[in-house]
Amino acid sequence: MARWKPHAPERLLVAALELFEERGYEHTTVIEITERAGLTKSTFFRHFPDKREVLFGGGTMAGLLVDGIDTAPAGASPLEAVAHALDAIGRAAFTSDRREFSARRSAVVAANPELREREALKELGLIASMIDALKRRGVPDLTARVAAELGALAWKIAYERWQDTTNRDDFAELARRTLTEVQAASTAC
Template sequence: MGRWEPNARERLVHAAVDLFAEQGYDNTTVSEIAQRAGLTKTTFFRHFPDKREVLFAGQEMHSRLLADGIAECAESATPLEAVAAGLDAVAASFTPVQREFGPRLIAVVTAHSELRERSAFKHAGLAAAMTEALEKRGVPDPAASLAAELGAHAFSRAFARWIEPENEESFPALARQALEELRAAVELLG
């Protein structure tokens, strides 16, 4: 595959996950990732600041989709209904390729403490984007931040279910289901 071919960003992500799975995160260099993708090290750094960030590509887009979904929701929607609309927007953006790729990504992230830490940071970023969008709708804190945390948690739970080989449900349906389960769990708290 030549350097001029499209999808350099996606190729780098796939190459990184494959190499991290084969030889470990610590034992993989940016040069190896670029070479596996058929690109140069310079091209890698045009897309990502370091090898850790290659695994979290799309966070900005996910945050934007969540916020846009919340903003575009009916004015009469409750905070959790608005979060559900945000989850619909972001979940609909995921492709079958991401579903097939997901288990390897999760395995690589789970195996390394630095990557687990970055994953937690991503979770916090998604929650912050939803909190800000809810506050712009006039939802006061702590309701905004609690609804956003439930949304971020629902997103993670739904993704984990979506990538299971036996799953036949769509990501948006799973995200709604996870959010409803979390809402019910909050009610049980009294």
């Protein structure tokens, strides 16, 4: 039987989440995560720089956002380009089979200040990625910043709604509706 098993990052993520739920983030070590996943410490560090990062997926989301904005139709407005990116994220990352797992992940993050801080930093990085992608499309700086911020707010609200396990809406649909709501609310201010 081969020693190598596929999907190491996913296995590490699942093991980490289970242990963080059982023992708490602070009381879980990288060694315990790797043992639960049936992997080695060196495998862990090949995929993640530290135990905090196991819950944050590296640059996957930023890449999806940028690709979504880059592939939006040429005549798309800045918010339409952001909506296109949210569609891409919904198709790739927020599928219905990930809903419960995402809710569990959010609960672990919410319970730990260090993870909440990392989540906030990740959000800032995603906004910066969207701004850069929009500016490459020729969108003026201020407009790119506003569109990216509105997109990030819509994403955050849609993600909270989508994680509700009684909700059966597709993430992309939720994100587009929420983006419309956020845009309407911004004009009402």
